[in-house]
Amino acid sequence: MKVIGDGLHALSGSYVLDALSEPERESFERHLQHCALCTDEVRGLRETAARLGLAKTLDPPPQLRPRVLSAAYRTRQLPPPVAERIGLERRRRIPRLAAAVAAAALVVVATLGVTQVVTRHQPGGAPTANAAISRVVTAADAQTETARTSAGGTVTVVVSAGQRAAVVSATGMRSLPASETYQLWVIGPHGARSAGLLSRTGQVGPVLASGVASGDRIGITVEPAGGTASPTTTPVIAVPA
């Protein structure tokens, strides 16, 4: 099931330049809440837009300073966003609640695949992996697919044929018991190859996969802990990139 395509993802640039209509802006912001990759991209592009702005620095009229300062001291400030933080924590717990939802196996398939999971993108992770992830996500030929999975939540796959790599991330998949794991696969013309084990929490990535060949597909299945040599469950969703 195709949820978003390149159309929405390509709006990131127009979004940071405030060039979207109000309804488009709202729909893109809703999309951002579920797309960690887009959020990363928006952050970098927003800093870039700021540099465009900084280049236009102009001395403001001198009378502005006393006016702003005196107005400020007559204006009550907003409190820090304590309630919003609690909201975020609750949202992060949803994957565990989703465990109640019975789900068979897999997940998502995109047309390009992986030969190898290079690294996980986590706090303290290797900066080179972050840079490589960023290169794939922002590649001119990057194709983005987001699909709901039968294990709940959504999976986003960004593939770049030019970079011969893909970035996979997932949120809200059900948390697996210790006896099981999520496993990433390359599905090529000669069958599926394991591309590594993924966190059983259902929160994945962004994970970088390099050595992607055109025509390959990416799949995630639920397997016994420790993984298997070949998939024992069938992908239930296929999304052409």
Next chain:
Amino acid sequence: MPRMRGMRRTEIRQLRPDSSGTADTERDPDLAALLARVARGDHQAFELLYDELAGPVYGVVRQVLRDPAQSEEIAQEVLLEIWRTASRFDPAKGSPPAWALTIAHRRAVDRVRSENASSRRQEKAAVGHDALEDDVAEVVAATLDGQRVRRCLDGLTELQRESIKLAYYGGYSYPQVAKLLGVALGTVKTRIRDGLIRMRDCLEVDW
């Protein structure tokens, strides 16, 4: 950004090219610290913050709105907004200048769009675009940051550059940009994104 800051940053980059990532991540720690003090109602910190951000904020607003009186009014609103919402600044989500300029640009564009509802300004602004830009550009060329941005803009394709300038500096929506440039909507969306990505890499933005 004040000129001195820009120069210092550039020097660090040139001396230690390998550490540019680190230098970028730790950029403007003083501004983040100032914002934290401002969030606690510290007047002195707000005065210091004003001196750092008023120029960029006014510059962006003026670039979009062009009219000095209107720009001053919106810049005042933006700077007050910065005071009022300082507690909402999250250093994990971006730098203080990016946060401030996001507010500034959006406010300026909101003003443009509400005026455009009567569609009168659209034609006027389209005609006046070049003259007004040159007017402000002279100040820009004098700063190192400005030179670097200009150089990176020159590295874009014509369509990328014009799309970005019309959208950011002109405050046009992407359908308006498409119309002004006589190209398809999808083309403009793509060029804006491609162009910004290229700008990001050229400016070595590390976020």
